[in-house]
Amino acid sequence: MKHPELTNEAIALLKKLIETPSFSSEEQGTAKHIENWFQQYQIPFKRTKNNIWATNLYFDEKKPTLLLNSHHDTVKPNNGYTKDPFRTTVENGKLYGLGSNDAGGCLVSLIATFTHFYHQADLQYNLVIVASAEEESSGENGLNSMLSIIPKIDVAIVGEPTLMQLAIAEKGLIVFDATVTGTPSHAAHPNTDNAIYNTIDVLKWFQEFSFKKSSAVLGDVKMTVTQINAGKQHNAVPANVNLVVDVRVNDAYTNKEIVSILQKKAPCSEIIPRSLRLNSSSIPKKHPLVQAGIALGRETYGSPTLSDQAVLSCPSLKLGPGDSRRSHTADEFIYLNEIEEGIDLYIKILEKIL
Incomplete structure (x- = not known):
């Protein structure tokens, strides 16, 4: 010792x-x-x-x-x-x-x-x-x-x-609250704008999207949907689906740049960062x-x-x-x-x- x-x-x-x-x-x-x-x-x-x-x-x-x-x-x-x-x-x-x-x-x-x-x-x-x-x-x-x-x-x-x-x-972190919207309705009636079904394509987009710039030390930006919440009762189609998206940011981007990219490209009604201070x-x-x-x-x-x-x-x-x-x-x-x-x-x- x-x-x-x-x-x-x-x-x-x-x-x-x-x-x-x-x-x-x-x-x-x-x-x-x-x-x-x-x-x-x-x-x-x-x-x-x-x-x-x-x-x-x-x-x-x-x-x-x-x-x-x-x-x-x-x-x-x-x-x-x-x-x-x-x-x-x-x-x-x-x-x-x-x-x-x-x-x-x-x-x-x-x-x-x-x-x-x-x-x-x-x-x-x-x-x-x-x-x-x-x-x-x-x-x-x-x-x-x-x-x-x-x-x-x-x-x-x-x-x-x-x-x-x-x-x-070390990678930074931005947590986003995202919203996917649709038309609320009774489950018994036809609805071609079901927010939950709309979310399928949105989830696929988050799964497949990649940020162009990689880092020699930190690799790629990693984006993961970590939470999903929608609906309050079995017979009602909700008006929206709420997602939480976890983004681990490499040193090729600032947090503000990540926000700008997602707010322009993500197929959500709304995507809002909780904080930009974790760089x-x-x-x-x-x-x-x-x-x-x-x-x-x-x-x-x-x-x-x-x-x-x-x-x-x-x-x-x-x-x-x-x-x-x-x-x-x-x-x-x-x-x-x-x-x-x-x-x-x-x-x-x-x-x-x-």
């Missing part, structure tokens, strides 16, 4: 976080545990709602600033759990519990890394750490609410489970932070999943211990040695640029 005290304390903190329910906007308890860490290491911190943040001891406004960020909220446990999601158990090197992989392991590893560098003078970058709330719900009181409060950020590491590989780009994000492969990871044998890739990177306007790298495929699954877990490796690699990468 390269950093035994920090690793052991980080695992101890993760166990406390797991055992404290922290659904999005209900993170008061886990925020307190994170506060206790900074108090233990005598690091001044600030709390804004359920977001905990701090800067390194020798913060210098003349230097660029690197953000270390991960979240301490969780989704609700699904019905497939066979273990208590709020009880930590360790079996065969696996630490089980809700939020262990997404993103507790990342968060405690970044907190340990920040603590390691906190007292060091003459760093090339300032460090800011934000243990953020409401990531899982893309809530208004999460990292996005902190960007006007913390110092201006020049580059960021966002802690999400990537097996400590380098996610140098695709990336960091140049030549950036010193990425090159530091490559020098340590890490590989680069594009991530299809959304994180708090979406609210950042600066270059950002998604990197963390754990495996994204375990996120939101029953009996979620992270390997203890992944946390050990995470802390070690975070420190080694930052040593190359700090």
Whole structure:
């Protein structure tokens, strides 16, 4: 173990976080545990709602600033759990519990890394750490609410489970509410304008439509109809069918461009985006932070999943211990040695640029 005290304390903190329910906007308890860490290491911190943040001891406004960020909220446990999601158990090197992989392991590893560098003078970058709330719900009181409060950020590491590989780009997200209309009628009478039947061709259009521009890192834009709702009684043809469309946006398009294309081409009566703020994000492969990871044998890739990177306007790298495929699954877990490796690699990468 390269950093035994920090690793052991980080695992101890993760166990406390797991055992404290922290659904999005209900993170008061886990925020307190994170506060206790900074108090233990005598690091001044600030709390804004359920977001905990701090800067390194020798913060210098003349230097660029690197953000270390991960979240301490969780989704609700699904019905497939066979273990208590709020009880930590360790079996065969696996630490089980809700939020262990997404993103507790990342968060405690970044907190340990920040603590390691906190007292060091003459760093090339300032460090800011934000243990953020409401990531899982893309809530208004999460990292996005902190960007006007913390110092201006020049580059960021966002802690999400990537097996400590380098996610140098991430797809954005737009959720659309679409409407297919028809003529309402009694089911007993002829109707050649049935909204539900009209939806068949619309669904086929969404299934077959493709956006022209692909990305070398993120591939194609992916569009999926994820919800459909219509009708209230068996003998009445409804006036409309409501669809929800999930669009994962690559870095070849802006969110506004996607909206413009769909509003011109989609065969719907109406298609309206819920939000345009969850943008695709990336960091140049030549950036010193990425090159530091490559020098340590890490590989680069594009991530299809959304994180708090979406609210950042600066270059950002998604990197963390754990495996994204375990996120939101029953009996979620992270390997203890992944946390050990995470802390070690975070420190080694930052040593190359700090």
